[in-house]
Amino acid sequence: MEDGVPAPSPLSGETSAPAESAGTQCVGRSGMAHRRRPCAECPWRRDVAPNMFGRDRFEALAATSGSPGREVEVGGPMFACHKSPEGAEEACAGWLAVAGREHLGVRLAVVQGRLDPAALAPREGWPALFDSYDAMAETQSSMA
Template sequence: MTARQVPRCKVPCPRCPWRKDVEPGEFPASRYEELRVTSEQRAGAEPGFGAPLFACHKTKEGREWACAGWLAAVGHRHLGVRLAIAQGPYRWQVEVTIHGPLAEIARRLPRTAVTLTAQPVGVRMQARVERLDGMAHLLASLEWPFTIHRPDELRPALKHLADQLTTAAERTPGELPR
């Protein structure tokens, strides 16, 4: 998720538990304990990559937005927030399973451009890209089969590349490209 894609409230709501001018007690202590994973304060105990964002109490479950008060107060400690900001606003989020060995796939792909995770059926590759034609070229350069999870728009980009390669393979010497 990129900074542009983090659903978030723009300003803290009037009863935001992160506001200093709001009296404590509106929310039970048990709720704060459940949400601790999103905003641990101790050095070295920051929320990990998989930790959820602290959601605004006014958003609906399953369609949560990050709380503006939380983002302003401690959101910078959350690795997911920092990663989203660092990665910037890319147009496409790509998820593909590559059916091959993790070590070999890792040697073939640029570490700064993709995240690789071992899965039972291969390696999950996640990337953020501005253009899908470049991702199509990258995937076509691999020697392993792969399965696209998202975006669906990557499929026509791969088909277009396949058509270009087929045309080039069928072109005879002296024949001009169309």
């Protein structure tokens, strides 16, 4: 872990943690581990001050987010929440809501019933999120 942000994680999508674990929402025992909502320091939130994490971390995490026609492949790294325990990473709620649909592993988890498709959009009452990985990374790693 560097700058408090875990390295990109493959997040196999399987977890043995019970569905009621704090901060996670799982579909049964084989659900994809993920956070229910962006945490207070989530870099995907527009209201989080920049520079919490170094530019090099965002460059490394760029491989977690694809684009239409250039999706991240199945088994590719996922953007883990920086509050996840190392070795038991959970997908970041902000990342899932903004960039998750451009990751083929996330799409597969939805199709297999391991992830609720509602996780791929911000929910009512959530803070405003950046519209893309590039916008988030550029703002959050700015040296302003």
